[in-house]
Amino acid sequence: SQKIEQNSEALNIQEGKTATLTCNYTNYSPAYLQWYRQDPGRGPVFLLLIRENEKEKRKERLKVTFDTTLKQSLFHITASQPADSATYLCALDPGTGGFKTIFGAGTRLFVKA
Amino acid sequence: GAVVSQHPSRVICKSGTSVKIECRSLDFQATTMFWYRQFPKQSLMLMATSNEGSKATYEQGVEKDKFLINHASLTLSTLTVTSAHPEDSSFYICSAGRQGGSIYSNQPQHFGDGTRLSIL
Numbered sequence A: 001s002q003k004i005e006q007n008s009e010a011l012n013i014q015e016g017k018t019a020t021l022t023c024n025y026t027n028y029s030p031a032y033l034q035w036y037r038q039d040p041g042r043g044p045v046f047l048l049l050i051r052e053n054e055k056e057k058r059k060e061r062l063k064v065t066f067d068t069t070l071k072q073s074l075f076h077i078t079a080s081q082p083a084d085s086a087t088y089l090c091a092l093d094p095g096t097g098g099f100k101t102i103f104g105a106g107t108r109l110f111v112k113a
Numbered sequence B: 001g002a003v004v005s006q007h008p009s010r011v012i013c014k015s016g017t018s019v020k021i022e023c024r025s026l027d028f029q030a031t032t033m034f035w036y037r038q039f040p041k042q043s044l045m046l047m048a049t050s051n052e053g054s055k056a057t058y059e060q061g062v063e064k065d066k067f068l069i070n071h072a073s074l075t076l077s078t079l080t081v082t083s084a085h086p087e088d089s090s091f092y093i094c095s096a097g098r099q100g101g102s103i104y105s106n107q108p109q110h111f112g113d114g115t116r117l118s119i120l
Helices: none
Strands: A003-006 A011-014 A019-026 A032-038 A045-051 A056-059 A062-067 A072-077 A086-092 A107-112 B004-007 B010-013 B019-025 B032-038 B045-051 B067-073 B076-081 B090-096 B115-119
Touching: A003 A086, A011 A019, A019 A086, A019 A107, A032 A062, A032 A072, A045 A056, A045 A062, A072 A086, B004 B090, B010 B019, B019 B032, B019 B090, B019 B115, B032 B067, B032 B076, B045 B067, B045 B076, B076 B090
Parallel strands: A011 A107, B010 B115
Antiparallel strands: A003 A019, A019 A072, A032 A045, A032 A086, A056 A062, A062 A072, A086 A107, B004 B019, B019 B076, B032 B045, B032 B090, B067 B076, B090 B115
16 A cells, blocks of 8 residues: 655654654655645645655755655754754655645654753 | 635634635635645645635545535635534645645645634
8 A cells, every 4th residue: 555654753852963854655656755844733834845856955954865766755954953843744746646745644853952 | 924824723613513714825826725634643634625716626535515615716715614523623724836726746835824623
């Protein structure tokens, strides 16, 4: 069956460290993959988009990788800050036609001061 | 600032009440908007695609008579939960894409801040 998997357990890290979140997918062939941030009780906010022919994308302290062989995307936040604490969602196009974006359940990140 | 505004942010009402949620694109025209439902610690589930000037397209398993969608203008879509019951309690979120409102995954979606619906 088709799945998007993000670590359901919260990630706790110390301020200043690099946070790495994982998004794995099975039985999809996405052309694009997106990452969003969602704060409690709020709608998701778009962060980054990476295409299948791009290995890596950066935006300020954020870095996303996309490995279509491993069927995995990694999302990194360098020099993390308590304000980075939120839930991070990955989203992809299943590549099955219809072009409807599918979201993972997200990983909760806590950055401790 | 926010480009999609959703109202109200929270609704608490009795079973059997109908509830209307509004979604507005503030600084762009959206021919298409999307309505999602989200349960705690779960992913966003697309309920329907709202099309300006035509009927909404509902996802499999979503009752169109239960969740009425009206896309009255290029900047406003409404979701009405009719005769709501406790099982309809959830977090409802709308979104739109700037470039023609497509849900194509090469276009970021701009989300409203959601509506927390609680049916007693």
